[in-house]
Amino acid sequence: MLAAVISSMVLLAPAEVVVERPPPPETSALRRYLTRQVPISARFIDHGVLQVSAAGGWPHLYAMRVKLGLFDHVGIGAQAHWLPGQSVPQVSPEASIAFARLRLVEFGAHYKQTFYPPPKADGDPTTPSFPQRDHWLLTSLSLSNRWVSGGFDFGVVRARIKDPGQDPPEPDVNPSTIRWKLGGGLHLRAGTRRWGFTASVLAPQLMAELAFDVRFGLFEMRRNGGWRPAEVVYSTDRRVPQWR
Numbered sequence: 001m002l003a004a005v006i007s008s009m010v011l012l013a014p015a016e017v018v019v020e021r022p023p024p025p026e027t028s029a030l031r032r033y034l035t036r037q038v039p040i041s042a043r044f045i046d047h048g049v050l051q052v053s054a055a056g057g058w059p060h061l062y063a064m065r066v067k068l069g070l071f072d073h074v075g076i077g078a079q080a081h082w083l084p085g086q087s088v089p090q091v092s093p094e095a096s097i098a099f100a101r102l103r104l105v106e107f108g109a110h111y112k113q114t115f116y117p118p119p120k121a122d123g124d125p126t127t128p129s130f131p132q133r134d135h136w137l138l139t140s141l142s143l144s145n146r147w148v149s150g151g152f153d154f155g156v157v158r159a160r161i162k163d164p165g166q167d168p169p170e171p172d173v174n175p176s177t178i179r180w181k182l183g184g185g186l187h188l189r190a191g192t193r194r195w196g197f198t199a200s201v202l203a204p205q206l207m208a209e210l211a212f213d214v215r216f217g218l219f220e221m222r223r224n225g226g227w228r229p230a231e232v233v234y235s236t237d238r239r240v241p242q243w244r
Contacts, residue, residue: 034072034221037103039144042151042189042198043110044098045069048220051077053198057209060115065094065211068218073098073108081115090115092133106142109155111135114207130176134159134205138184147190147229154184159205181205193226 034047045051051067060081067077075096080089092115098108116132135158142151163177185202191213198211217224 031221038101039106040149040193041106042142042149042187043140044096044106044108045075046220047072048218049215050218051213051215053211053213055209055211072101083115083117104144109139111137132160150188153187157181157183157205192229
């Protein structure tokens with residue numbers, strides 16, 4: 001009887017309360033796709049990224065470009081170009097579409113224009129003749145490894161050139177003609193997700209340029225960062241061990 005009374009007086013600890021946390025929200029398939037690992041591309045822009053670039057080369061001298069990436073596969077943009085003696089720029093569209101973007105390999109197509117100073121007329125060297133502008137439609141195959149991306153371009157170019165089969169109707173006029181040619185070249189980009197230098201060479205309408213681009217995240221879904229090269233350790237990093 002005494003043992004029963006004592007046991008009834010013992011205060012028992014309350015049972016542990018288990019609080020069930022709500023399951024984490026499922027990530028949509030589109031978000032998973034737009035946050036997957038992709039290479040740092042020379043030809044294609046990530047989703048929600050705005051690229052601003054300045055290029056200098058031969059024979060077009062220089063150009064300013066802006067381009068926006070959509071869904072990791074589509075890029076739309078424009079180019080502004082001043083030729084010597086022009087007070088207002090010439091503006092042309094640019095577009096690209098990636099058929100496949102894997103971790104190390106990319107394949108797609110892009111369209112662009114290149115501008116050239118007009119050829120001199122035969123009769124008067126100081127008088128310019130017809131304006132010259134080439135239209136390039138190229139496929140691109142790129143290989144990427146960390147901060148370097150390079151590859152090949154191949155396609156066609158629509159070029160307006162001086163017609164060698166016609167004599168000038170006037171001393172200060174050059175007759176021109178349109179020619180479709182097979183063309184292509186090489187490209188190489190070195191840099192990070194946010195900035196880099198891209199060198200390009202195209203032929204048979206010879207074009208060579210070096211461009212510097214800066215890429216800003218407008219509505220991208222990937223994490224911020226990328227201004228410094230990946231896998232590079234600096235002395236100011238907190239994770240660097242302090243040697244004594």
